[in-house]
Amino acid sequence: MDLLSRYSNRQAQLDGIEDVLARIAENDQTDLPGIGASEMRTRWWSMADRLSAADIETLAERYRSGVKAAHLAVEYNISLSSVRRLLRARGVRRRESRS
Numbered sequence: 001m002d003l004l005s006r007y008s009n010r011q012a013q014l015d016g017i018e019d020v021l022a023r024i025a026e027n028d029q030t031d032l033p034g035i036g037a038s039e040m041r042t043r044w045w046s047m048a049d050r051l052s053a054a055d056i057e058t059l060a061e062r063y064r065s066g067v068k069a070a071h072l073a074v075e076y077n078i079s080l081s082s083v084r085r086l087l088r089a090r091g092v093r094r095r096e097s098r099s
Contacts, residue, residue: 047086051076059083060090 051059059072069087073080087094 047078047082050078051086056086056090060087060092063087063092 047056055076059076063069063072063083069083070080073083076083084094
Protein backbone atom coordinates (compact mmCIF):
# COMPACT_ATOMS: atom_id res chain seq x y z
CA MET A 1 0.00 0.00 0.00
CA ASP A 2 2.83 2.38 0.78
CA LEU A 3 4.34 1.77 -2.64
CA LEU A 4 1.10 2.77 -4.33
CA SER A 5 0.79 5.94 -2.27
CA ARG A 6 4.33 6.95 -3.14
CA TYR A 7 3.84 6.59 -6.87
CA SER A 8 0.22 7.67 -7.18
CA ASN A 9 -0.98 11.23 -7.06
CA ARG A 10 -4.64 10.21 -7.21
CA GLN A 11 -5.94 10.18 -3.67
CA ALA A 12 -9.43 9.05 -4.76
CA GLN A 13 -8.02 5.84 -6.23
CA LEU A 14 -5.95 5.23 -3.13
CA ASP A 15 -8.96 5.74 -0.85
CA GLY A 16 -11.03 3.30 -2.93
CA ILE A 17 -8.33 0.65 -2.82
CA GLU A 18 -7.91 1.07 0.95
CA ASP A 19 -11.68 0.64 1.39
CA VAL A 20 -11.71 -2.54 -0.71
CA LEU A 21 -8.72 -3.99 1.16
CA ALA A 22 -10.40 -3.27 4.51
CA ARG A 23 -13.63 -4.93 3.35
CA ILE A 24 -11.70 -7.98 2.13
CA ALA A 25 -9.98 -8.26 5.52
CA GLU A 26 -13.38 -8.09 7.26
CA ASN A 27 -15.01 -10.50 4.78
CA ASP A 28 -17.69 -7.85 4.15
CA GLN A 29 -20.02 -9.05 1.37
CA THR A 30 -22.99 -6.78 1.96
CA ASP A 31 -22.98 -5.14 -1.46
CA LEU A 32 -22.89 -8.30 -3.56
CA PRO A 33 -25.58 -8.16 -6.25
CA GLY A 34 -28.93 -9.26 -4.84
CA ILE A 35 -27.64 -9.86 -1.33
CA GLY A 36 -28.27 -7.55 1.58
CA ALA A 37 -26.72 -8.00 4.98
CA SER A 38 -29.86 -9.69 6.32
CA GLU A 39 -30.37 -11.81 3.20
CA MET A 40 -27.10 -13.75 3.17
CA ARG A 41 -27.88 -17.47 2.97
CA THR A 42 -25.84 -20.58 2.58
CA ARG A 43 -28.26 -22.18 0.12
CA TRP A 44 -29.72 -20.25 -2.74
CA TRP A 45 -32.58 -22.33 -4.05
CA SER A 46 -33.53 -25.49 -2.29
CA MET A 47 -35.99 -27.82 -3.96
CA ALA A 48 -38.54 -26.95 -1.25
CA ASP A 49 -38.36 -23.31 -2.37
CA ARG A 50 -39.21 -24.26 -5.94
CA LEU A 51 -41.49 -27.29 -5.74
CA SER A 52 -44.12 -28.28 -3.21
CA ALA A 53 -44.39 -31.84 -1.91
CA ALA A 54 -47.45 -32.29 -4.14
CA ASP A 55 -45.46 -31.12 -7.19
CA ILE A 56 -42.71 -33.61 -6.43
CA GLU A 57 -45.22 -36.46 -6.04
CA THR A 58 -46.86 -35.46 -9.33
CA LEU A 59 -43.46 -35.41 -11.01
CA ALA A 60 -42.73 -38.94 -9.73
CA GLU A 61 -46.13 -40.25 -10.85
CA ARG A 62 -45.75 -38.74 -14.30
CA TYR A 63 -42.30 -40.33 -14.66
CA ARG A 64 -43.76 -43.69 -13.64
CA SER A 65 -46.47 -43.25 -16.28
CA GLY A 66 -43.86 -42.85 -19.01
CA VAL A 67 -43.01 -39.15 -19.28
CA LYS A 68 -39.30 -38.66 -19.97
CA ALA A 69 -37.15 -37.15 -17.22
CA ALA A 70 -35.79 -34.51 -19.64
CA HIS A 71 -39.35 -33.38 -20.42
CA LEU A 72 -40.14 -33.12 -16.71
CA ALA A 73 -36.99 -31.08 -16.12
CA VAL A 74 -38.07 -28.54 -18.73
CA GLU A 75 -41.66 -28.48 -17.49
CA TYR A 76 -40.72 -27.94 -13.85
CA ASN A 77 -37.81 -25.62 -14.70
CA ILE A 78 -35.23 -27.71 -12.85
CA SER A 79 -32.15 -29.57 -14.02
CA LEU A 80 -32.20 -33.15 -15.24
CA SER A 81 -29.95 -34.13 -12.34
CA SER A 82 -32.50 -32.61 -9.92
CA VAL A 83 -35.27 -34.69 -11.49
CA ARG A 84 -33.16 -37.82 -11.12
CA ARG A 85 -32.29 -36.95 -7.51
CA LEU A 86 -35.97 -36.39 -6.64
CA LEU A 87 -36.95 -39.68 -8.26
CA ARG A 88 -34.17 -41.57 -6.49
CA ALA A 89 -35.22 -40.05 -3.13
CA ARG A 90 -38.74 -41.43 -3.70
CA GLY A 91 -37.49 -44.88 -4.64
CA VAL A 92 -38.47 -44.59 -8.30
CA ARG A 93 -36.34 -46.87 -10.45
CA ARG A 94 -34.84 -45.43 -13.60
CA ARG A 95 -36.05 -46.80 -16.86
CA GLU A 96 -33.57 -48.25 -19.27
CA SER A 97 -32.81 -45.91 -22.13
CA ARG A 98 -34.01 -47.04 -25.53
CA SER A 99 -31.58 -46.66 -28.37
